[in-house]
Amino acid sequence: ELKVEQNPLFLSMQEGKNYTIYCNYSTTSDRLYWYRQDPGKSLESLFVLLSNGAVKQEGRLMASLDTKARLSTLHITAAVHDLSATYFCAVDIKNSWGKFQFGAGTQVVVTP
């Protein structure tokens, strides 16, 4: 059974500082996704990582994937208030017709 662990589950950030969210998973997979969810809202796709060593960047967010370590990181550079949200990673379950296993989510609060 594929397990996906995110840490930390809660992250209080100061504006202007850098932080990293980690996503570990338990079995082989080559595809990992990051989503953002604002309170009371739907999930928005941020990044799709499809191979070992993949790196994607959008604004202050950068995601990377190491399939050998079964680890993805979401790095936040110079945090700003607008980045306050819950971030989820999801791993594509191999040979499962596109089924995902989600992590529990990391709630991020950015304060001045």
Added chain:
Amino acid sequence: NAGVTQTPKFQVLKTGQSMTLQCAQDMNHNSMYWYRQDPGMGLRLIYYSASEGTTDKGEVPNGYNVSRLNKREFSLRLESAAPSQTSVYFCASSTTVGQPQHFGDGTRLSIL
């Protein structure tokens, strides 16, 4: 751009009542999914449909049934609602393996 549309957005039921949650997508996606989201648990897959005419159980299928009515529509039915089914339900769709899932706005369901 409608994307994935869920109805209703909110619903309150009494224990033992039945209801159907509706989901429709206009992106010509092959695969559709139903998740429930509970605090601290991420998203858990209830049922999915890899393609029109097929459905399969996910992680937490007990107490639910689904129908893939056509390529656009995928409904979730609670036959006899229980308080443990109080949750936020999300429908999602995707075009193929390796693509992100696109989510609807969710249905907030309370069972008293």
